[in-house]
Amino acid sequence: MKHLAVISVIALLVLAGSIGTAAQSEIESPCSAPEINVVTTIGMIADVARNIGGGCTQVTALMGAGVDPHLYTATERDVETLFEADIIFYGGLHLEARMIDVFEQIRDGMGKPTIPVSEVIPEDLRLTSPTYNQPDPHVWMDVQLWALAAGEIARGLSEYAPAYADYFAANLAAYTNELDALDTYAREQIARIPEQQRVLVTAHDAFQYFSRAYEIEVYAPQGITTESEVGVQNIRDMIQLLIDRQLPAIFVESSISPDVVEAIVAGAEDQGHEVVIGGLLFSDALGDEGTFEGTYIGMITHNVDTIVSGLLGDGE
Numbered sequence: 001m002k003h004l005a006v007i008s009v010i011a012l013l014v015l016a017g018s019i020g021t022a023a024q025s026e027i028e029s030p031c032s033a034p035e036i037n038v039v040t041t042i043g044m045i046a047d048v049a050r051n052i053g054g055g056c057t058q059v060t061a062l063m064g065a066g067v068d069p070h071l072y073t074a075t076e077r078d079v080e081t082l083f084e085a086d087i088i089f090y091g092g093l094h095l096e097a098r099m100i101d102v103f104e105q106i107r108d109g110m111g112k113p114t115i116p117v118s119e120v121i122p123e124d125l126r127l128t129s130p131t132y133n134q135p136d137p138h139v140w141m142d143v144q145l146w147a148l149a150a151g152e153i154a155r156g157l158s159e160y161a162p163a164y165a166d167y168f169a170a171n172l173a174a175y176t177n178e179l180d181a182l183d184t185y186a187r188e189q190i191a192r193i194p195e196q197q198r199v200l201v202t203a204h205d206a207f208q209y210f211s212r213a214y215e216i217e218v219y220a221p222q223g224i225t226t227e228s229e230v231g232v233q234n235i236r237d238m239i240q241l242l243i244d245r246q247l248p249a250i251f252v253e254s255s256i257s258p259d260v261v262e263a264i265v266a267g268a269e270d271q272g273h274e275v276v277i278g279g280l281l282f283s284d285a286l287g288d289e290g291t292f293e294g295t296y297i298g299m300i301t302h303n304v305d306t307i308v309s310g311l312l313g314d315g316e
C-alpha cells in the first residue's frame, strides 16, 4: 500500500513536470541567466509569465497560495519589490482593487511597463458582476480568454526585450497548444455531468466565465468580490436550490472562508437534504508552489476534476 502511494506520487510529479515545463524544455533559451525581473500579483499570471519568459525571466508573484486579491493591500516590501521590477503584470479589471494607486504611480511616475493583462480581452467578451456595476475580473476561469492574457504577457516581454521576441513567441505558441488541450479537456469533462445536476454552488462569484465557457450553471451567495456581506435570504435561496435540483455537492474555495458554505450544508441537512462539501476549488489563487495545483493548468484541471466527481456523486 505504501509502495503504491509512493509510485502514484512519483507518477503525479512526472505528469506535473512534463505538463508544466514542456514549453521551456523544447525551446532553447537565448539567455544564459535570467535577465528580466518580472513581478506579478496573482500566481496565475506569474505561472504564464514563467512559461513564456522561460530562461530569460526571473518571476516573483506578490500573492501566494490562499491569498485573496480583492482585499490585498501592498506591503512596504511589495512596493520595494515593484520598484525593483523591470516589468509588472497584474490582472486589472478591478481585481486588485486596493493596489490601483500603486500601479498608477509606478506606470505614470516611473514610466515602468505596468500591464493589466486581462484588459486586453475585448469588451464584448467581458462579463459584468451580477451584483455591482463593475467588470468581472475572473477571466482566467475561461481558458481561451486566459490564452489572450498569455498573448498580452508575451507582447509586454517582447516590447521590453525585442532581442528575445522570437523566443517568447515560440514559448507562447507551445503554451497556447497546452491551453487548447486544457480547454478541450474542461469542456469534455463538464459535459459528463447530467444537465439537471450541472450546477456549481460555491462561496463567491469567481466562476461566471467558467460557467459561460463550459456550460455549467453557477450560483454564489457572496457576490462578485469578497468584500460583501452574505445575506441570510441569500443563504436560504442556496439551500432551496440544492433541494430543488437535488445537488449532491457544494464547493469551498482556497482563498475564501468556508463558513458560508458550511452554513448552507447544515441548513440543507436540517431540511432533510444530504449535501457534501465536494472539495476545494482554486478560484483566486493557485495551490502551493511546487505542486501541480500550483500551476495554472494544474489549477483548472483540479477544479474540473473536483467539480465532475462531486456532482456525479461517485467519488471517483
Ligand SMILES: [Zn+2]
Pocket: 070, 138, 204, 205, 206, 224, 225, 226, 283, 284
Ligand atoms: Zn474573486
